[in-house]
Amino acid sequence: MNGVTVISHPLVQHKLTIMRKKETSTASFRRLLREISTLLCYEVTRDLELTTERIETPLMEMDAPLLEGKKLVFASILRAGNGLLEGMLELVPAARVSHIGVYRDHETLQPVEYYFKAPGDLDARLVIVVDPMLATGNSSIAAVDKLKERGATNIRFLCLLAAPEGIKNFTEAHPDVPVFTAAIDDHLNELGYIVPGLGDAGDRMYGTK
Incomplete structure (x- = not known):
């Protein structure tokens, strides 16, 4: 798919398989998500200018x-995005952080925004938006909409x-934003x-229902 990079590194795929297993504990899921996020961060920042x-x-x-330009911004879509954020900050501890509170209404599958906080000068920074799942794409589209409104390019x-x-939905809405993922699965079910x-991912990471 145009604009989409699948990160097929063997360690990424191995850890993802363990995360998929329904018997994987909350503690193990959380640890694996932190580990895999570090590997994903390595790939998404591969071509940073020096x-x-x-x-x-x-x-x-x-x-x-040395890295050139202003510090990166990691923009976490709450709450599950924080699971990726932790491992990424271990790799790039000087990165700035944005939090975007968006959840999916389970009836309409549409995004509902409740929080937004970001550093200034987004127009001068590379912003990496993180969320474990790109399902309908609605929440991710809304998050990127908000970042662009604040000047991110x-x-x-x-x-x-x-x-x-x-x-499909995300790339149609934001064709200028490349997508990096560990896997492209088969489809969405009737619940999205x-x-x-x-x-x-949020429930499995935090042990909630």
């Missing part, structure tokens, strides 16, 4: 590479699982859940 700085090692001076979307329906999927 500059050089003159430094002195114990042996000599050299021109060494360089945005990427990172998820654990995606449904074809969600990818990804099949075969792994259930509700």
